[in-house]
Amino acid sequence: MKSEVVAEAARATLDGSIPFPEVVGRLIETGVEYYHVDYVALQITYYSASGELIKTPINYEGLPSVAADFDLDALKAAILDSQQNGQHYRDFSKRAMNAGVQGYIAFLRGKRVTYWARGGDNHTEWFPGAKP
Numbered sequence: 001m002k003s004e005v006v007a008e009a010a011r012a013t014l015d016g017s018i019p020f021p022e023v024v025g026r027l028i029e030t031g032v033e034y035y036h037v038d039y040v041a042l043q044i045t046y047y048s049a050s051g052e053l054i055k056t057p058i059n060y061e062g063l064p065s066v067a068a069d070f071d072l073d074a075l076k077a078a079i080l081d082s083q084q085n086g087q088h089y090r091d092f093s094k095r096a097m098n099a100g101v102q103g104y105i106a107f108l109r110g111k112r113v114t115y116w117a118r119g120g121d122n123h124t125e126w127f128p129g130a131k132p
Helices: 003-015 020-029 072-085 089-098
Strands: 032-038 043-048 053-057 101-107 112-117 122-126
Touching: 003 020, 003 043, 003 053, 003 089, 020 032, 072 089, 072 122, 089 101
Parallel strands: none
Antiparallel strands: 032 043, 032 101, 043 053, 101 112, 112 122
């Protein structure tokens, strides 16, 4: 993995300068197999198939604490808004945290994202166009 490519993709995600599919393409090209977003630690960890990892901060100010209870309907609404309306990642993060999402792993090779909550509840969402 090239740390500068990962850092640029992370920056572009946070500032909304490129769309999610383009971010995914760049990450795959540099060897990222999956990444873990941790809303408690406010960081993203990127992993390669060979075991390399790179951490980047989520440097938004004013994010809420992760809600105690998981609200799957609110999470699905936030996901749909991002997919259909290009919602900014900061807004998605706030909504996900308010819905009780503690973190998620985006499996780039597997074309899915698994979200989980503080109580162990989880939800897997396939990338648009991907199938189980």
